[in-house]
Structure formats: C-alpha cells, structure tokens
Amino acid sequence: MNLENRSPQFALELKEISKVYPGPPVVQALSDVSMSVTHGELLGIIGSSGSGKTTLLHIMGTLSIPSSGSMFIDGRNVVGMSDKQLSGVRSQQIGFVFQEFFLLPGFSALENVANGLLYSGIPSDERMERAFEMLGRVGLGHRGNHLPNELSGGEQQRVAVARALVHNPSFVLADEPTGNLDSENTASLMELFSTLNEEGTTVILITHDLEVAKSAQRKITLRDGRVDSDLSR
Amino acid sequence: MNDSTGNKFTDLHSKMGLRDTFSVGSSGLRTRRVRAALSVVGITIGIAALVGILGLSQSGSADLLKDLDALGTNLLTVQAGDGFRSQQASLSSDATAMIDRIGPVYEVSATTKIAGGVFLNDLIQDGRTKGITIVAADLNLLRAQRGSLKSGKFLDEMTSQFPFVVLGSVAAERLGIRNTSGKQKIWLKKKWFMVIGIMEPLPLAADLDRSAIVGYPAAGKFLEFEEPPEIIYVRAYPEHIHDVRSVMPATVNPENPEEVQVGRASDVLEARIAASDTFLNLFVGLGAVALLVGTIGIANVMVIAVIERRNEIGLRRALGATKFHIASQFLTESLLLSVLGGITGVVVGISVTAIYAISRDWSIVIPVYVIAGGILSSILIGGIAGFYPAMRAANMSPTEALRTK
Numbered sequence: 040m041n042l043e044n045r046s047p048q049f050a051l052e053l054k055e056i057s058k059v060y061p062g063p064p065v066v067q068a069l070s071d072v073s074m075s076v077t078h079g080e081l082l083g084i085i086g087s088s089g090s091g092k093t094t095l096l097h098i099m100g101t102l103s104i105p106s107s108g109s110m111f112i113d114g115r116n117v118v119g120m121s122d123k124q125l126s127g128v129r130s131q132q133i134g135f136v137f138q139e140f141f142l143l144p145g146f147s148a149l150e151n152v153a154n155g156l157l158y159s160g161i162p163s164d165e166r167m168e169r170a171f172e173m174l175g176r177v178g179l180g181h182r183g184n185h186l187p188n189e190l191s192g193g194e195q196q197r198v199a200v201a202r203a204l205v206h207n208p209s210f211v212l213a214d215e216p217t218g219n220l221d222s223e224n225t226a227s228l229m230e231l232f233s234t235l236n237e238e239g240t241t242v243i244l245i246t247h248d249l250e251v252a253k254s255a256q257r258k259i260t261l262r263d264g265r266v267d268s269d270l271s272r
Numbered sequence: 273m274n275d276s277t278g279n280k281f282t283d284l285h286s287k288m289g290l291r292d293t294f295s296v297g298s299s300g301l302r303t304r305r306v307r308a309a310l311s312v313v314g315i316t317i318g319i320a321a322l323v324g325i326l327g328l329s330q331s332g333s334a335d336l337l338k339d340l341d342a343l344g345t346n347l348l349t350v351q352a353g354d355g356f357r358s359q360q361a362s363l364s365s366d367a368t369a370m371i372d373r374i375g376p377v378y379e380v381s382a383t384t385k386i387a388g389g390v391f392l393n394d395l396i397q398d399g400r401t402k403g404i405t406i407v408a409a410d411l412n413l414l415r416a417q418r419g420s421l422k423s424g425k426f427l428d429e430m431t432s433q434f435p436f437v438v439l440g441s442v443a444a445e446r447l448g449i450r451n452t453s454g455k456q457k458i459w460l461k462k463k464w465f466m467v468i469g470i471m472e473p474l475p476l477a478a479d480l481d482r483s484a485i486v487g488y489p490a491a492g493k494f495l496e497f498e499e500p501p502e503i504i505y506v507r508a509y510p511e512h513i514h515d516v517r518s519v520m521p522a523t524v525n526p527e528n529p530e531e532v533q534v535g536r537a538s539d540v541l542e543a544r545i546a547a548s549d550t551f552l553n554l555f556v557g558l559g560a561v562a563l564l565v566g567t568i569g570i571a572n573v574m575v576i577a578v579i580e581r582r583n584e585i586g587l588r589r590a591l592g593a594t595k596f597h598i599a600s601q602f603l604t605e606s607l608l609l610s611v612l613g614g615i616t617g618v619v620v621g622i623s624v625t626a627i628y629a630i631s632r633d634w635s636i637v638i639p640v641y642v643i644a645g646g647i648l649s650s651i652l653i654g655g656i657a658g659f660y661p662a663m664r665a666a667n668m669s670p671t672e673a674l675r676t677k
C-alpha cells in the first residue's frame with residue numbers, strides 16, 4: 040500500500056553482505072549476499088538447513104549487524120546506525136513473523152496485535168483501533184478478546200501476522216512461518232500472505248519448504264551462505 | 273512512514289510513554305500473581321517489622337516520656353541501706369523533720385511498711401495476703417508522688433486518726449474493690465478498716481500500687497505500730513536536686529552517712545526507656561536482615577523472569593523496543609514488586625502497632641518518617657534488586673533472545 044509515496048526504488052537493498060560468527064569455530068554464515076527487494080514483492084528465500092537463511096533474516100531485520108557490506112531500507116543506509124536508531128527502524132519499517140508465533144500469553148489477541156505499535160509512540164486508543172482493524176484483515180475480528188492459548192496454531196499465527204503488519208511496515212520478514220502448522224493451516228496462511236501481498240504488502244518469506252515457497256513470484260536460493268539462484272516467475 | 277525523503281531518520285524513533293512503561297512493567301506481575309505475591313513476602317515482613325517496632329517503641333516510650341514529664345525527675349527516695357554495724361539499719365524518727373530543713377526541699381513524705389495481712393473479710397484468711405502490704409504514710413504522700421485518685425479521697429487530718437484506708441490501684445484490683453463510698457470494709461491486720469479511696473497507679477513508686485495505706489496515727493492506735501520512717505520521698509527544686517542529693521546522707525544520719533541510701537525515683541522510668549531502646553535496636557537489626565533477604569529474593573525472582581522471558585525480550589526488541597525500554601520494563605516490574613511489598617508491610621506494621629498499643633492502653637504513635645521511610649526503602653530495594661536483571665535483559669542480543677531451544 041501507499042506504493043506511490045515511497046520514493047526510493049527498493050524496500051530493501053543488500054550489497055555484498057557477509058556475516059562471520061567469530062566462534063570458535065569461525066563460521067562464515069553469509070558471503071557477499073546482494074539482492075534488491077522491490078516494494079510490493081513476495082520474495083521467497085529458500086535453502087537447506089544451515090544455508091544461512093535465519094542469519095540473513097536477522098540482518099535484514101536489523102537484529103544482527105553484518106560483518107561487512109551495506110544495506111538500505113527504503114533507500115537509507117542502516118549499517119553503522121546505533122542500537123537505538125535500529126530499534127527505531129524496526130518499530131516503524133519492519134514487521135516480523137516467527138515460526139514460534141511469540142504471542143505474549145497474558146494478553147488478548149487484540150492486545151498482542153496492538154503490541155506491534157507499542158514502541159512507535161502512537162497513543163493507546165489509536166493502537167487499539169488500528170489493531171482491531173488489522174485483526175479483521177487477517178479474518179480474526181471476532182476473536183480479539185481471546186487469549187493466545189484459546190486460539191488454534193493457525194489462528195495464533197494470523198494474530199502474529201496482524202501484529203507484524205499493524206504499523207504498516209516497509210516489508211514483513213517471515214522465518215519459517217508455517218513451521219509449526221499443519222498442511223491445512225499452512226495453505227491458508229500462505230493464502231493470507233498472497234492476499235496481503237496483492238493488497239500491497241512487501242513480504243520476504245524464508246523457508247526450506249519448496250511447497251510453501253511456491254506462492255512466491257520470485258525465489259532466491261541460498262547455498263552455504265551464498266546466493267545460488269535468483270529466479271522470477 | 274510515507275515521507276521517506278531521506279532526511280536523516282528523524283522520523284524513526286522508538287517511543288514509549290510512562291503509562292505504557294508502567295503497564296508493560298506490571299504485565300509480568302499480572303500474569304504471574306502467585307509468584308509475585310510470594311516473592312515480596314521478605315520485603316513485607318522486613319518493612320512490617322521495622323514499621324511495627326519503630327511504631328511500638330515510639331508509642332511505648334512516648335507514654336514513658338510523657339509520664340516522666342508529668343512526674344518530674346526531682347523526686348528522691350531516702351531509705352536506710354545495709355549498715356555495717358547494725359544488721360537492720362533504719363532511719364531515725366526525726367529524719368523527716370531534718371530533711372525538711374534542707375533549703376531547696378519543698379515536700380517530704382514518709383512511709384513505713386507494717387507486717388500483717390490484708391483480706392476482704394474476717395472469714396476467708398487462707399494465709400495468702402494477695403501480695404498486698406500495709407503501709408503507714410504521711411498525708412502528703414499523694415502530692416509528693418504527683419499521684420491522683422481513681423475514686424474517693426486520700427487520708428486527711430481526721431481520717432488518718434481512725435481505721436480508714438486508701439488502696440493502691442493493684443491492691444484494689446486484687447481485692448475486687450471499687451466502692452469508696454464508706455461502705456466497704458477490709459480486714460487489715462485483724463482489724464476492720466474502711467476503704468475511703470483508691471489511687472491511680474504511681475509510676476514513681478510501683479510498690480505503693482500494691483499497698484493498703486493508713487495514717488501513722490491510726491497505725492499507732494489500732495495496729496500497735498510505732499516504727500520510724502522506712503522510705504522517705506523528697507521533692508526538691510529540680511535545679512538543686514544534685515546538691516540536695518549529696519547532702520542527704522549526712523543530714524539524715526550524721527554519724528553513719530554511708531548507711532543512708534538515696535535514689536532518684538525517675539531513674540526507673542529512664543532505665544525502662546533505655547531498655548526499650550536496646551530492644552528497638554535489636555528488632556531494627558532483625559528487620560534489616562529481613563529486608564536484605566527480601567532484596568535478594570526479589571533480585572532472584574527477577575533474574576529468573578529475565579531468563580524465562582528471553583523470547584519475550586527478543587520479540588519486544590523485534591517490535592522496536594530499545595535497550596532502555598527493556599531495562600525500564602524489568603526495573604518497573606521490580607519496583608512494583610518491592611513497593612507492593614513495602615506498602616503491604618507498612619499496613620501490616622501499622623495494624624500490629626495499633627492492635628498492640630490498644631491492648632496495652634498506649635497512645636498510638638506512628639511517626640510519618642517511619643511510613644515514608646518504609647515506602648522509600650522499598651523503592652530503593654526495588655531499584656537495587658532490579659538493576660542487575662534489568663541490565664542483563666537490556667544487553668541481551670536480540671537474536672540470542674529470539675532463539676528457541
């Protein structure tokens with residue numbers, strides 16, 4: 040959404056990103072990874088276990104600092120920013136969906152979604168309003184008062200998706216979002232991602248499951264920390 | 273978000289207001305109520321002990337100090353000490369008159385114990401005297417003691433000549449006597465005496481509370497008793513009390529001044545205040561230990577919370593929380609815990625003080641500084657206990673925090 044307002048060409052741009060875990064043993068998790076993600080894309084990043092997918096997602100999400108290379112979010116270089124500035128970037132421009140959902144147990148579905156806006160400086164009642172609206176968009180408008188443990192796994196992950204989108208980020212990062220779901224819930228979650236993507240959300244989907252990656256228009260394959268292939272449908 | 277014009281990220285700040293910090297900080301407690309309650313028990317006990325003991329000692333010594341003020345510190349007691357020569361040293365019968373001649377002395381009142389039992393009637397004499405002593409006294413005894421009467425009158429010129437008796441507060445209680453209208457007789461050394469007065473407690477001469485007081489003339493006429501004074505109570509002007517005290521022995525017994533014992537009646541009260549201070553220090557120490565244990569308890573619970581809620585920390589960092597936000601959350605949680613414990617402790621401490629003071633007929637004194645101190649120290653404790661866990665949470669790497677087993 041609001042594509043016309045985003046002046047930079049790319050939502051996310053990586054230039055020769057490397058990541059070395061100092062160890063011991065020293066692990067070169069990523070080597071010279073470069074890619075550009077256009078606004079409105081649904082990008083699948085696939086690779087076998089240990090190929091560096093999670094490492095890449097953490098770097099894209101500014102949760103981890105690359106050892107070298109540069110990275111631009113909406114055209115702005117984020118490498119070299121302070122921890123506090125990076126927190127600001129996350130609070131405004133990035134949405135996360137995790138394999139384990141990570142909903143806070145004591146909070147209702149609605150409050151969990153509103154937590155996506157908690158650190159953005161938006162007043163509480165507006166957070167609730169936007170969370171309610173977002174919960175409707177993922178088809179759970181009627182379950183707002185339920186606690187996470189009263190929801191199915193599929194529903195919990197939808198709540199998490201709503202939380203990742205409620206602050207209207209530049210892109211959403213999803214790391215194996217279907218990893219804890221059965222095939223039926225997997226299909227419906229992928230459908231949700233496709234719908235949201237059609238509505239304008241930029242989605243970067245990380246998975247080792249080729250079936251899941253099918254809905255992505257573009258697939259990047261990682262192998263041993265390098266981009267092995269970059270295919271558009 | 274939509275005006276990404278590259279103007280140095282001024283629009284990209286994580287922000288969280290105080291209200292949200294408070295609500296996030298309390299969320300950890302709301303979802304773990306039992307643990308929260310248990311973890312503050314130490315603080316509650318410590319603060320309650322401190323508030324209670326400070327309140328009680330204040331209430332207790334407030335009354336003692338008030339007593340001391342009302343009763344004065346210028347009452348001397350003069351009595352015969354253990355002499356070298358005579359086994360049974362006694363004061364001479366003109367001691368009262370000699371003391372009266374000392375300039376700064378303005379009140380002299382003699383008393384003498386009389387052997388004999390005190391009973392409610394002549395039928396029940398089981399040999400037990402109920403610990404009540406018969407005492408012959410001068411008419412100004414009550415004035416010298418700055419005492420007062422619960423009911424009736426004290427002995428006067430007339431009643432001291434006849435079988436009339438005034439009871440000390442404890443003596444009256446033990447005999448079960450309240451009536452001073454002239455109808456209540458008691459069987460005193462095998463003679464009937466009429467009760468004409470009951471005294472309030474005399475803090476400066478607690479022995480007299482357990483006595484039945486008759487006049488010297490009546491003692492002579494009806495109890496065949498002619499002994500010299502045993503204890504003489506002396507009031508002197510406060511500024512000269514030391515001089516009076518030092519000349520007293522030689523005045524009373526010029527030949528053997530060392531056989532005269534002079535004491536200050538108020539010393540007993542002062543000793544009680546000092547004793548209650550010692551007691552106080554002991555309990556303040558115990559309270560402090562409880563607080564220390566409580567602090568460690570909260571710190572421990574917070575460290576566990578940080579470890580358990582690693583994923584929550586990672587999630588919050590992913591949602592845009594800064595290190596400061598994470599630290600604030602856990603520090604708030606720790607502060608809420610300890611302040612909750614502190615407030616409970618203050619309430620418990622005040623209640624205990626109030627109940628105890630009421631049961632002892634003390635006035636309830638709970639100084640504001642004790643309440644404020646209780647709350648402030650709980651805030652301090654929350655800060656100390658929460659500091660390390662908060663730092664640990666804040667400095668956790670987001671990727672580390674997001675990892676699941």
Ligand SMILES: Nc1ncnc2c1ncn2[C@@H]1O[C@H](COP(=O)(O)OP(=O)(O)OP(=O)(O)O)[C@@H](O)[C@H]1O
Nearest residue numbers: 060066068086087088089090091092093094095247
């Ligand atoms: N914190 C770390 N310290 C050291 N090595 C690490 C660390 N995190 C990951 N690695 C290593 O980096 C490599 C890439 O790990 P990463 O977690 O990115 O793989 P992945 O593609 O997400 O695998 P999976 O599909 O199993 O989740 C692996 O060899 C891993 O052992």
Ligand SMILES: [Mg+2]
Nearest residue numbers: 092093094214
């Ligand atoms: Mg992974």
